[in-house]
Amino acid sequence: MTPDKIRERLYMERVIVVLRENTAAACVEKARALAAGGLKVAEVTFTTPDAADAIARIAKANQGWVGAGSITAIKQAEAAVAAGAQFLVSPVHVKPVAAWAKARRVLYIPGALTPQEVCDL
Numbered sequence: 001m002t003p004d005k006i007r008e009r010l011y012m013e014r015v016i017v018v019l020r021e022n023t024a025a026a027c028v029e030k031a032r033a034l035a036a037g038g039l040k041v042a043e044v045t046f047t048t049p050d051a052a053d054a055i056a057r058i059a060k061a062n063q064g065w066v067g068a069g070s071i072t073a074i075k076q077a078e079a080a081v082a083a084g085a086q087f088l089v090s091p092v093h094v095k096p097v098a099a100w101a102k103a104r105r106v107l108y109i110p111g112a113l114t115p116q117e118v119c120d121l
Helices: 003-013 026-034 050-058 074-083 093-102
Strands: 017-019 041-045 065-069 087-090 107-110
Touching: 003 041, 003 087, 003 107, 017 026, 026 050, 026 093, 026 107, 041 050, 050 065, 050 074, 050 087, 065 074, 074 087, 074 093, 087 093
Parallel strands: 017 041, 041 065, 065 087, 087 107
Antiparallel strands: none
């Protein structure tokens, strides 16, 4: 699916639940409960141990849409997408990750407080 289509879906859902847990199993369990309750988009942060495993298990169980958060390096982005992440979120704009995602047509959502923080000059 294209980044634009995924972005449209995220706008439609209106809520992205951020899962930051001590274990991958806890993320999977919460994603399952959230999906059953109607919240279908989850972001598993890479501050969670074995985050890629959690993403893979959530994606395999088809528990809705799953993305990866706290992405600050290409290695993390690669692991997340290989596991089934449909979008990537960073706490800041990371130029190498943005370029990697763009080249692979992966939706990348960087965090920023000011316009200068997202400037590519």
